[in-house]
Amino acid sequence: MFTTTERAGLRDDLVETAHADEEIVGAALVGSAAAGLEDAWSDIDLVLQVSDDAVTDDVISRWTRRLYDRHGAAHHLDVTAGGVLYRVFFLDSSLQVDISFWPEDQFRATEPAVKVLFGTVEHAPRSSGPDVSQVIGWAWLYALHSRSAIARERSWQATMMLDHLRDQLLVLACLRHDLNPHHGREADRLPAAFLDALRSARATTTSASELARAHDALVRMLIDEVTAQDPVLGGRLSTPLEMLARIDE
DSSP: OOOHHHHHHHHHHHHHHHHHOTTEEEEEEETHHHHTOOOTTOOEEEEEEEOTTSOHHHHHHHHHHHHHHHHOEEEEEEEEETTEEEEEEEETTSOEEEEEEEEGGGOEEOSSOEEEEESOOEEOOOOOOSOHHHHHHHHHHHHHHHHHHHHTTOHHHHHHHHHHHHHHHHHHHHHHTTOOOGGGTTGGGSOHHHHHHHHHTSOSSOOHHHHHHHHHHHHHHHHHHHHHHOHHHHHHHHHHHHHHHOTTO
16 A cells, blocks of 8 residues: 555656656646645546647657556556546556646646646636436436346346446436536535435345345435436336336336
């Protein structure tokens, strides 16, 4: 396990490297370090602005080699959003390091907390978050697959589908309460009554009867959540969702 001192030392090294890299024209820290909310479990989030004159793939390769050769990267994961590559490194120490590589003309602050190291960062409009209708759609789709998996006695598929359904319920509730749903970051701030109901709805075993009980409870929570989000849509979905809640029909 990394220490906070080791994390700070690595962050300082990466910032120094960014300053020295002639093809990096801007850099910023985001996440908990920028917000002053770091704890022992926080990762490093570094945003880099790549010069228009640079070959972006070469810059990314060079930084990647440095993380592996000098800082003990064991693996990495790439996430692309809006034409920006977010390369997420997993170090031998179990520390996570996120480095995003932004084209020079797209350098934006997409989070409220940003600590600019050098360069000029424009602030993008606050994201409205996931589309509610899309989340509702995923929720009933997972519920459909949960029902069929339980009926077919595929207990582990059913367990997975119920977990996904519960995730969508958490996202919907976070959106309704103006909380950040991304990776459940503010899910623990949801009302206690909602979280208690969600906890009670969780299957305690993989038996068919227990999975069916959890399925019924989660689908009925979905009916309530959809109605709270959009009463018109809730009215349209109430009948099929009521039917969907019952495994034996």
